[in-house]
Amino acid sequence: MTSIQKKYQSSPKRLFSLLAIAGLVFASGLSTFAPDHTSAAQISARKLTISSSSAAASNATTSYTFNFTIPSSTVLASAEAEICTTASGSCTTPTGFANASSTLVSQPTGLGDAAGWTVNTSTAGSLRLSKSGNVAAPTGNQTVVFGNVQNPTTANQTFFARINTYTGATWTGAVDSGIVAAATTSQITLTGTMDEALTFCTGTSITGVNCGTVAGSAVNFANFSSSATSSGTSVMAASTNGGSGYAITVNGGTMTCASCPGSPTIAALAAQTASSTGTAQFGMNMRANTTPSAGADLSGAGTGTYGANHGTTNQFRFVTGDSVATASAATNANAFTATYIVNVPGNQAAGTYSATMNYIATATF
Amino acid sequence: MHKRQTLSLIIVATFLVILGVVSGVDAATNSTNYRIDEDFIGPGGQLESNSTNYRLDQGQSSAGNAGGVGESASTNFQVQSGSTTTSDPRLSCSLGSSSLNFGALSTSVTATGTATFSVLNYTSYGYVVNILGTPPTTGSSTLTAMGSNGPSTTGTEQFGINLRDNSTPNIGADAVQNPSGTFSFGAPTTNYNIVNSYRYVNGESIASSVRSSGQTDYTLSYIINASTTTAGGAYSGNQTILCTGTY
Numbered sequence: 266m267t268s269i270q271k272k273y274q275s276s277p278k279r280l281f282s283l284l285a286i287a288g289l290v291f292a293s294g295l296s297t298f299a300p301d302h303t304s305a306a307q308i309s310a311r312k313l314t315i316s317s318s319s320a321a322a323s324n325a326t327t328s329y330t331f332n333f334t335i336p337s338s339t340v341l342a343s344a345e346a347e348i349c350t351t352a353s354g355s356c357t358t359p360t361g362f363a364n365a366s367s368t369l370v371s372q373p374t375g376l377g378d379a380a381g382w383t384v385n386t387s388t389a390g391s392l393r394l395s396k397s398g399n400v401a402a403p404t405g406n407q408t409v410v411f412g413n414v415q416n417p418t419t420a421n422q423t424f425f426a427r428i429n430t431y432t433g434a435t436w437t438g439a440v441d442s443g444i445v446a447a448a449t450t451s452q453i454t455l456t457g458t459m460d461e462a463l464t465f466c467t468g469t470s471i472t473g474v475n476c477g478t479v480a481g482s483a484v485n486f487a488n489f490s491s492s493a494t495s496s497g498t499s500v501m502a503a504s505t506n507g508g509s510g511y512a513i514t515v516n517g518g519t520m521t522c523a524s525c526p527g528s529p530t531i532a533a534l535a536a537q538t539a540s541s542t543g544t545a546q547f548g549m550n551m552r553a554n555t556t557p558s559a560g561a562d563l564s565g566a567g568t569g570t571y572g573a574n575h576g577t578t579n580q581f582r583f584v585t586g587d588s589v590a591t592a593s594a595a596t597n598a599n600a601f602t603a604t605y606i607v608n609v610p611g612n613q614a615a616g617t618y619s620a621t622m623n624y625i626a627t628a629t630f
Numbered sequence: 631m632h633k634r635q636t637l638s639l640i641i642v643a644t645f646l647v648i649l650g651v652v653s654g655v656d657a658a659t660n661s662t663n664y665r666i667d668e669d670f671i672g673p674g675g676q677l678e679s680n681s682t683n684y685r686l687d688q689g690q691s692s693a694g695n696a697g698g699v700g701e702s703a704s705t706n707f708q709v710q711s712g713s714t715t716t717s718d719p720r721l722s723c724s725l726g727s728s729s730l731n732f733g734a735l736s737t738s739v740t741a742t743g744t745a746t747f748s749v750l751n752y753t754s755y756g757y758v759v760n761i762l763g764t765p766p767t768t769g770s771s772t773l774t775a776m777g778s779n780g781p782s783t784t785g786t787e788q789f790g791i792n793l794r795d796n797s798t799p800n801i802g803a804d805a806v807q808n809p810s811g812t813f814s815f816g817a818p819t820t821n822y823n824i825v826n827s828y829r830y831v832n833g834e835s836i837a838s839s840v841r842s843s844g845q846t847d848y849t850l851s852y853i854i855n856a857s858t859t860t861a862g863g864a865y866s867g868n869q870t871i872l873c874t875g876t877y
Contacts, residue, residue, distance in 0.1 A: 310755075312875070313874070420725070425718075443877065447875075448721050451870075454728065455732065456731045456864070457731065457854060459856055460862055508861055596858075
């Protein structure tokens with residue numbers, strides 16, 4: 266028989282007292298470990314807006330904007346948003362989430378004092394701010410914006426922010442709480458290819474700027490005369506998606522009578538010159554002229570323009586390789602009209618003269 | 631001896647009372663051989679729950695009612711029942727497609743592509759889905775986003791989306807409520823909810839639900855038209871959808 270039993274036997278009243286006390290103490294102790302059903306007040310109208318749902322790693326650039334309404338008017342000194350994989354239970358930080366570089370983008374609104382709140386990054390997985398000595402009570406709706414947050418790096422993952430407010434500046438003295446959910450998503454990568462394009466056509470007739478309608482390849486000046494200017498026209502149209510546009514050059518020789526003895530030619534105009542009858546002249550430009558009345562200005566919605574030496578009305582020139590039209594950027598189609606003139610002196614050798622013009626369009630992408 | 635029995639009884643009773651307190655706050659009931667996570671157990675079947683004046687429609691035990699949710703009414707009684715579920719918020723936002731290749735862009739044929747995403751939320755005042763990202767680019771050239779609603783027009787540079795089942799061009803699908811419109815309520819926002827009308831404004835809201843909703847499956851329809859001045863090159867761009875719930 267133990268001494269305690271002896272005591273019990275010797276003093277049953279004392280034993281009852283001890284048992285009662287032990288029972289109370291034990292029950293009291295147990296209640297400490299029992300779940301606490303008296304939770305903090307629920308923060309309402311809670312919302313977490315993240316600036317990007319990208320789950321890309323090494324990308325601590327996301328802003329987390331918390332909007333909520335605190336139910337109590339207790340003066341707060343700190344608040345936090347624990348980022349967890351679950352809404353309740355122990356908090357596991359989602360893979361990849363990081364607050365190490367988080368900042369307070371702006372002072373919180375409605376949380377208390379208008380200034381003096383600072384971010385705290387010392388607790389991994391928890392976006393925190395505090396202001397020791399805050400005196401103003403929360404009012405209205407609250408907004409807290411953290412910047413430079415690294416999202417969880419698992420795509421299409423839901424995560425939770427457990428918002429808590431505290432009276433202490435070191436996240437002690439819990440007041441209110443609320444949970445919000447957010448989610449990362451994978452990215453949609455869009456790809457496509459636009460081929461480099463240069464649409465160019467030449468002929469003697471065209472409808473609008475539509476290269477599908479271009480036709481003809483010969484210009485006949487008929488009989489040359491020392492008293493009248495012979496003229497003729499050809500057309501071309503061009504467009505490109507080349508970022509630096511295009512340049513069109515004319516390439517060829519002047520009018521030549523290949524079947525004539527000595528293969529005489531009609532002198533080309535090496536500089537811009539007005540048409541002059543009775544003088545050997547072969548020249549061209551890209552304008553609507555009056556002397557002689559021939560040609561047309563460019564048309565179409567593009568941004569093309571005339572070559573430097575071929576854009577003056579009634580001024581003609583022919584130098585092989587000259588630029589006759591250009592565009593400095595990607596452009597819709599323009600149609601150009603090349604006007605040719607031929608003047609001959611009285612002693613121009615008889616015969617059939619011809620020339621071949623090759624136009625080359627070069628786009629720069 | 632009588633005192634000893636009394637003492638033992640008191641000790642046992644004290645512990646039983648204490649244990650009773652503890653078990654009363656334990657949400658889960660379990661032992662080695664069973665576990666009940668939610669210890670509120672309702673009637674177990676329609677056949678056993680009828681009389682002249684009442685009936686309990688026990689969905690969980692009857693074919694065709696998956697949720698145990700239902701309304702029972704008779705002349706004298708009315709019961710609305712449902713499963714007890716977590717009060718935790720939930721927001722699921724998942725993208726079903728990770729890449730779209732539009733192939734060769736053309737001035738005469740509209741390039742198209744679709745992507746799917748699903749949204750589900752719980753215990754919230756609804757959600758909003760925003761789309762983020764610039765149109766595809768090559769070098770310094772970016773496809774022209776359709777800043778206002780309009781039809782697909784070949785020969786005009788356009789980058790646009792909507793969330794409908796279109797005929798011009800023939801792409802896309804309307805939103806699908808899962809499991810049904812009784813439980814799911816998400817819908818495209820007005821500007822992205824017009825058949826054959828496309829638009830793309832970075833950051834705009836493209837879908838939403840005004841209340842807690844089951845899963846809604848959306849199809850994003852993309853169109854790209856090129857013009858003669860659309861810069862040549864390989865275009866690429868990234869887009870993300872952003873789901874935000876209010877709780």
